[in-house]
Amino acid sequence: MLEAVDADRLDAAVGSWLDARLHAAGQAAGHGRRRRRAVAVDGKAVRGTRHASADGQPVHLLAALDQLCGVVLGQVRVDGKTNEITRFAPLLEPVDLAGCVITADALHTQREHAEFLVTGKRAHYILVVKKNQPGLYAQVKNLPWRHIPVASRQHNRGHGRQEHRTLKAAAVAVGLAFPHAAQAICLTRQVRPLDGGRWRTVTVYAITRVDARQATPAQLAAWIRGHWQIEALRHLRDVSYGEDASQIRTGSGPQAMAALRNLAIGILKTAGHASIAAACRHHARDATRTLETLGLRPA
Structure with a gap:
């Protein structure tokens, strides 16, 4: 099922839900939008998938992450025939970026990206x-x-x-x-x-x-230093969830599983867990704790 699912739509749903959860948590805490949001954009290769392609290239994913909370707001797959540059706008188009600061590495220091962010999304940038x-x-x-x-x-x-x-x-x-x-x-x-x-x-x-x-x-x-929060996300997916060791290699499977890992990490972070590894152990001991974290009551 995961290999056949529309991974882009799954990623869009996960990002939208996590963004809404962050917004609701901020409103509940009385923070609103007073603090300018910073969003880091960077790519990651899922190394365990390199054996599945004819050219030996692994699946490559481009993600946008809220620097303060460490939660992924969007993710897209980078086609092997293109590169991250062409996927920058499609990644950020669904996200509300008004007033936000977007940080990215030198690959995305493109005039078209700057125009898209400022004119199209009413955002700022640090490139x-x-x-x-x-x-x-x-x-x-x-x-x-x-x-x-x-x-x-x-x-x-x-x-x-x-x-x-x-x-x-x-x-x-x-x-x-x-x-x-x-x-x-x-x-x-x-x-x-x-x-x-x-x-x-x-x-x-x-x-x-x-x-x-x-x-x-x-x-x-x-904000410049906060950009490397996206490196911390990669570490979590590789170490706590074994992403690079995963044997799911075909179809939409790698991207769909990455979306689910982003979802799990986002849920735990918005619930206030500082250590994802400790949070995973905590929830593994009692299945009803997952329902409590999601705000649900077991039947």
């Missing part, structure tokens, strides 16, 4: 700039960053390393060859293992439609 857009990359990199003061600093220790992050932002409303760009961003990360060793420095450039009046530099830094 990484790399050498796949050489003209834009040169423009952003050659801004006078040395003379621009650091606007945000973060220091973190964890996962076996210490990290220093600084962010600079420059208004570029005129002259930058990208639609609706209001600011350019220079993010510098210095990382070193906790047991010592040399510091490793990485500099990342980005552009955003958000101007200085709409968000502080610290908020920009938080």
